[in-house]
Amino acid sequence: MHESRSMQHGDxxxxxxxxxxxxxxGTILSQDEFADQFFRISKSDHLIGLKEKLIRICNKTGIEKRHFHMTEEILRAHPEFVDRALPSLDARSDIVATEVPKLAEFASVKAIAEWGRPATDITHLIFSTYSASGAPSADLQLASLLGLRPSVCRTILSLHGCYGGxxxxxxxxxxxxxxxxxxxxxxxxxxxLVCFGGPDGxxxxxxxxxxxxxxxxxxGAGPLTAGERPLFEMLSATQTTIPETEYALGMQVSAAGLDFHLAIQVPMLLGQNVEQALLNAFRSAQGDDVEVTWNDLFWxxxxxxxxxxxxxxxxxKLEPGKLAASRHVLREYGNMSGATIVFVLDELRRRCREEKGDHDHQQLPELGVMMAFGPGITIETMVLRIPSGPNKN
Incomplete structure (x- = not known):
């Protein structure tokens, strides 16, 4: 029996x-132009003080541009999206119910093509979003769009926000x-689109x-098939919730869409707890005798x-450049909630490939960390390793 159970596990x-x-x-907006366009399309140019405040905020974000499905045509067809006093949840839900899985399909098709095996070899699907609700949900729609097998095991993660990925x-x-x-x-x-609304301060x-x-x-875990190449090995993963911080980050569905709240204390709270979350993850990977230098990792x-x-x-006390991949993604795309960490991993992978082609450039360290934060406040931490050997990409 023990032997049989062992054979059920990956290598x-x-x-x-x-x-x-x-x-x-739909729309790509420069951060420099965002405030002007936002106040114009929401017919709020008379709110001069709020507009000046948004301009100051935008200038401090480190963001250069962002992508949106929402267009001015959609807003002209749905004036209720701008006025938070009007019910709009049904109209928003109708749009994202189609568009959220469709956008996931675009990314998934590319990932499956890179993987090199047919979509029908997918055994499990995990779909994370704050942007859609209803059942059957976006996971089933994506499975249908991709042609996954009816036996695929689906899981939907809803409203996890920025730690969803x-x-x-x-x-x-x-x-x-x-x-x-x-x-x-x-x-x-x-x-x-599910949370867009006019400025209210x-x-x-x-x-x-x-x-x-x-x-x-x-x-996937071993045994790997021919052509499969591990990009990052996932050594350990932990979740840490900072006690009594429910007030700091949250989302609430209302008749007018999804409302976010983000307390100004969030960076401070994360700063006070990030090292303990990291130690928890490394103890899970290495045991109690943890000796790790943060600057010896990729991030x-x-x-x-x-x-x-x-x-x-x-x-x-990270050296300059340790968070370069994260800052690059923020600059080019903004915060895309749970999807953002995948963009950061992709950017790290791109930098790793470039460095391998440049023998004069220092390569990424072998060990690294992935971290994501969201409502709770919840911290997801994973210890990663860039594999060596013939399968190294």
Whole structure:
């Protein structure tokens, strides 16, 4: 019996086998132009003080541009999206019910193509989103769009927010390691249309930060088949919830869409707890005798905002450039909630490939960390390793 149960498990640690990202083609907005366009399309130019405040916030974000499914044509057809006093949840839900899985499909098709095996070899699907609700949900729609087998095991993660991608990858690791031959597709897809509204003074930071995007990752454990190449081995994963911080981050569904709240204390709270979360993850990987130097690692950190990255860099005394992949994604795309960590992993993978082709450039360290943060406050932490040997990509 013991031998039989052992054969049901994968060999060794799970690994990331493919990564892909996608953004909607609707609108690309420069951060320098965002405030002017936002106040114009919401017919709020008379709110001069709020507009000046949003301009100041935008200038401090470290963001250069963001992608959105929402267009001016959609807003002209749905004036209720601008006026938070009007009920609009039904109309928003109708749009994202189709568009959120479709955006996930774009990323997933690319990830499956990179993986090199047919979509019907996917055994598990994990879909994370704050942008869609209803049942059957986006996971079933994506499975149908991709032509996955009816026997695929589906899981939907709803309203996890910015730690949704980290939680989905954590779950994928556990599924892959405990189900021999499992190949898990993780899909994260987010659209701000579900929470868009006119300026009211309480939502300016969210309007300045968030954008739309989707990420897809395929996770599996050994034995690997011919052509499969591990990009990052997933050594350990932990979740830490900071006690009594429920007030600091949250989302609430209302008749007018999804309302966000983000307390100004979030960077400070993360800074006070990030090192303990890291130690928990490394104890899980290495045992109680943990000896690790933070600057000896590579870093994939969810770029929730520039103050969060600055605080983590300060607390851990990270060298300049350690969070470069996170800052690059924030600059080019903004915060895409749970999907963002997939963009950071993809950027790290790109930098790793470039460095291998440049013999004069120092390569990424072998060990690294992935971190994502969200409501709770919840911290997802994963210890990663860049594999060596003939399968190294």
């Amino acid at each position: 060794g640690h799970a690994a990331v086998l493919a990564i892909a990202t996608a953004n909607p083609s 980290g939680r989905a990858l954590h779950l994928a690791k556990e599924l892959a390691e405990n189900n021999r031959g499992a190949r898990v597709l993780v899909a994260c897809s987010e659209m701000t 309480s939502n300016l930071v969210g309007h300045a930060l968030f954008g739309d995007g989707a990420g897809a990752v395929i996770v 994939a950190v969810h770029p929730g905002g520039r103050p969060i990255l600055d605080k983590i860099e300060e607390v851990l």
